[in-house]
Amino acid sequence: MAVKCVVFDADGVVINFEYFTVKLEKKYGISHEKVQPFFNEKFNDCLIGKKDLKKEIQPHLKEWGWKKSADEFLEFWFKTEDRPNAKMISYIKKLHDQNIKTILATNQEKYRTKFMTKKMKFNEVFHEIISSADAKSKKPQQEFFSFIYKEIKQKYHFKKEDVVFWDDIEKNVTAGNEFGFQSFQYKTFNYFKKTMSSLFDKPSET
Template identity: 20%
Template sequence: MIKLAIFDLDGFLLQGSRFSDFLEKEYHVSKPEFLGILRGRVMPPKCDINTPSFPAWEPYLSVWGLHVNEQEFFDLWFKTEGTHEVMEHFELVKKVKSQVEKVAVMSDNFFERADWIKKTFPSMQLFDFMYFSCENGFTKATERSYKMVLEHFGVQPDETVFIDDDEDSAKLATSLGIHAIYFRNADQLKQELSQVGLSV
């Protein structure tokens, strides 16, 4: 019996364009350089808790031709992405929530964006727990992140379903005994949820 359903955030519940695409097009910043900083310094697998990320970005901004302060940088980032809620997926969460004990979000995110998400999207109140890597110290690339969520609710891996559009995250969760679903489309997701006893 499934007691806990965990949902990925970006790419499933929230969608938008990538800031890396904007920087590459407008400022000729290569994606490997940008992503190297994001995943290597700002959000490594084991990261500092509740630590602002701007100091990691600041040395690169003038080099990239971005003459902005901290507030302007993140305003540009979040506005450019145009992040919005995928309402049909939130409706799916509501249906799942009626059949399980708890629902949670797991997200690899940095301090400023996690704070912005919580303030911007009221639909996030639907969840009983929001796991952000910047608040807990581990990204979804680590076993520890999943174990922390399970421990928070006191459930076993086989009592948990996890939905993510990232195949590597789904594979890692599966290796821990979690019923992980690699999301590709709505019909596929509904079919795989039905296989663990959840009707949507």
């Protein structure tokens, strides 16, 4: 079975993820428990493009004890989570030498999507960057995978079975398999390499 396109999750796969709230508490004394209700509730509408994150988060900053602006809060958050997986980035670039298309598909609101694209320079790593804000839906919803595949099919004319999907969250992997992508759960980079080599000749490591 040919592999022509690999779709990657961001946090936990392409990014060495650690919640920014760990550093937020250390530096500003604002605990994860204090901010988590916002991310469990209102943030979900931001993820799918229904609400604007800056407007939604603004009323909460004062009650959290954040004394700066909403822009500065987002800047702190995004920079704290700017931790790309260097081995993975290198591997992805080598996939391009095999004429394999690569896509970043992430549950992300528009501001962090832009940060990833421009500041983290993921636009230089991936052929396409697709966020839940673009798709108006999020993993593990089938609508999200339909949106991704529509983009892939229109631009590259690939079949579903030509697409490999990697995510670190099991329910997203299950949803990817249900949609028809060859889907795998990311655990470690070595596991990723071993699995990829079983699908096709992997790029050589240097």
